[in-house]
Amino acid sequence: MDRMKDVAAIPxxxxxxxxxxxxxxxxxxxxxxxxxxxxxxxxxxxRAGVSHNAPYNHFPEKRDLLAAVAAxxxxxxxxxxxxxxxxxxxxxxxxxxxxxxxxxFATSNPALFRLMFGPELASSDGTRPDLAEQxxxxxxxVLRGIISRGAIExxxxxxxxxxxxxxxxLSTWSAIHxxxxxxxxxxxxxxxxxxxxxEGVMQHFLDGLRKR
Amino acid sequence: MDRMKDVAAIPxxxxxxxxxxxxxxxxxxxxxxxxxxxxxxxxxxxRAGVSHNAPYNHFPEKRDLLAAVAAxxxxxxxxxxxxxxxxxxxxxxxxxxxxxxxxxFATSNPALFRLMFGPELASSDGTRPDLAEQxxxxxxxVLRGIISRGAIExxxxxxxxxxxxxxxxLSTWSAIHxxxxxxxxxxxxxxxxxxxxxEGVMQHFLDGLRKR
DNA sequence: ACCTGAACACCGTTCAAGT
DNA sequence: ACCTGAACACCGTTCAAGT
Numbered sequence: 343m344d345r346m347k348d349v350a351a352i353p354x355x356x357x358x359x360x361x362x363x364x365x366x367x368x369x370x371x372x373x374x375x376x377x378x379x380x381x382x383x384x385x386x387x388x389r390a391g392v393s394h395n396a397p398y399n400h401f402p403e404k405r406d407l408l409a410a411v412a413a414x415x416x417x418x419x420x421x422x423x424x425x426x427x428x429x430x431x432x433x434x435x436x437x438x439x440x441x442x443x444x445x446x447f448a449t450s451n452p453a454l455f456r457l458m459f460g461p462e463l464a465s466s467d468g469t470r471p472d473l474a475e476q477x478x479x480x481x482x483x484v485l486r487g488i489i490s491r492g493a494i495e496x497x498x499x500x501x502x503x504x505x506x507x508x509x510x511x512l513s514t515w516s517a518i519h520x521x522x523x524x525x526x527x528x529x530x531x532x533x534x535x536x537x538x539x540x541e542g543v544m545q546h547f548l549d550g551l552r553k554r
Numbered sequence: 555m556d557r558m559k560d561v562a563a564i565p566x567x568x569x570x571x572x573x574x575x576x577x578x579x580x581x582x583x584x585x586x587x588x589x590x591x592x593x594x595x596x597x598x599x600x601r602a603g604v605s606h607n608a609p610y611n612h613f614p615e616k617r618d619l620l621a622a623v624a625a626x627x628x629x630x631x632x633x634x635x636x637x638x639x640x641x642x643x644x645x646x647x648x649x650x651x652x653x654x655x656x657x658x659f660a661t662s663n664p665a666l667f668r669l670m671f672g673p674e675l676a677s678s679d680g681t682r683p684d685l686a687e688q689x690x691x692x693x694x695x696v697l698r699g700i701i702s703r704g705a706i707e708x709x710x711x712x713x714x715x716x717x718x719x720x721x722x723x724l725s726t727w728s729a730i731h732x733x734x735x736x737x738x739x740x741x742x743x744x745x746x747x748x749x750x751x752x753e754g755v756m757q758h759f760l761d762g763l764r765k766r
Numbered sequence: 767a768c769c770t771g772a773a774c775a776c777c778g779t780t781c782a783a784g785t
Numbered sequence: 786a787c788c789t790g791a792a793c794a795c796c797g798t799t800c801a802a803g804t
Contacts, residue, residue, distance in 0.1 A: 384796070393771075394771090396768080396770075404797075404798095452673075459735065496765060499763060499764055499765050510763060512755065517732055518728075520727065520729055520733070524728060542725060546759075550761045551762075552710070606778090606789090607789080
């Protein structure tokens with residue numbers, strides 16, 4: 343993520359070495375700094391030290407640059423989830439770890455998280471750039487892997503058929519994603535650190551809000 | 555500049571009758587039409603038939619107009635939830651009905667829903683305009699009411715103390731809100747209508763993903 | 767192929783002035 | 786108190802031209 347140093351050292355030729363990369367890096371920084379992606383494309387170009395429409399050689403529209411930023415975010419999110427599961431075998435604990443990583447990512451990168459799931463990436467015709475579409479599926483796939491394995495090993499009360507697993511994945515993702523969103527949006531005014539809240543939600547989710 | 559011939563022979567007076575209301579109405583329509591709130595304040599003014607900076611007499615910034623739009627949305631959401639519960643007494647069914655209303659609102663007004671929970675309403679100093687802050691608490695309060703009553707009546711396995719109920723409310727809200735967001739964002743590619751998905755999630759949530 | 771500079775049609779916001 | 790018009794400093798995007 344920090345490959346900006348070597349670029350600055352070299353005297354800039356007419357053709358930027360890797361402008362595409364530099365633009366994405368600048369945009370990622372701007373999202374983090376301003377907690378927002380309302381910055382102008384011209385500002386991104388300024389940061390990269392190029393003219394205000396050099397970006398158009400690499401991204402047809404501002405939206406496409408944002409999609410590339412989102413893709414970086416999805417990679418980081420997926421990597422974080424996978425790393426959090428390392429060495430854990432028990433189904434529910436793997437799930438809890440992944441949930442913690444998910445919410446941790448969201449609270450650490452609130453604006454990026456919102457951008458990743460926002461509508462800004464959709465084009466006018468409703469389609470999403472491939473980059474973001476594909477990248478977005480990855481976090482879900484990690485959850486799917488956990489649920490599938492849990493179902494097969496009997497850790498969860500989920501049938502092994504595809505539809506049941508898909509529904510269980512959606513339910514699980516909803517709970518985690520909703521919590522992350524509410525925290526990021528400042529709508530969770532309960533006391534307690536994110537970790538505690540994740541624990542609480544996963545507890546309710548795994549045990550159910552049923553009467554015993 | 556184009557002082558149009560008054561169609562209905564009603565000469566528009568220098569002072570608009572209720573410009574504030576007209577601006578909010580125009581903005582609500584624009585959010586629905588464009589599925590987006592990137593429209594300009596000038597466009598809103600045009601729709602209301604006033605000069606491009608008449609709005610500043612009623613809203614210090616564009617953001618404040620959007621906050622008023624969000625507040626309208628929160629009222630509608632709350633009303634929908636309350637109406638859906640009408641006549642139902644059994645705890646879990648009340649909860650399911652409210653969840654359906656919540657997701658129904660989101661899928662019927664995707665852009666408005668996103669605006670309501672988005673960061674666009676927060677002012678630069680991080681505070682949210684009172685309008686949206688207060689309105690946003692209402693949907694949550696409806697859920698709190700359901701959970702509280704369910705806890706007292708023993709419908710849910712939730713302790714009656716304040717902290718337990720607060721946590722249960724957050725868990726429930728997370729599951730419903732997350733599902734709504736994922737559907738609205740087009741990230742739920744499971745087959746099935748929203749209603750079926752809500753049912754599935756509530757089922758998992760109430761029964762728990764535990765091994766029986 | 768990649769980048770620049772001028773140009774176009776917009777914005778949000780401010781300000782002095784009108785009613 | 787509420788509204789207007791001109792003005793300012795911006796945008797995103799297009800285009801012809803440079804390397």
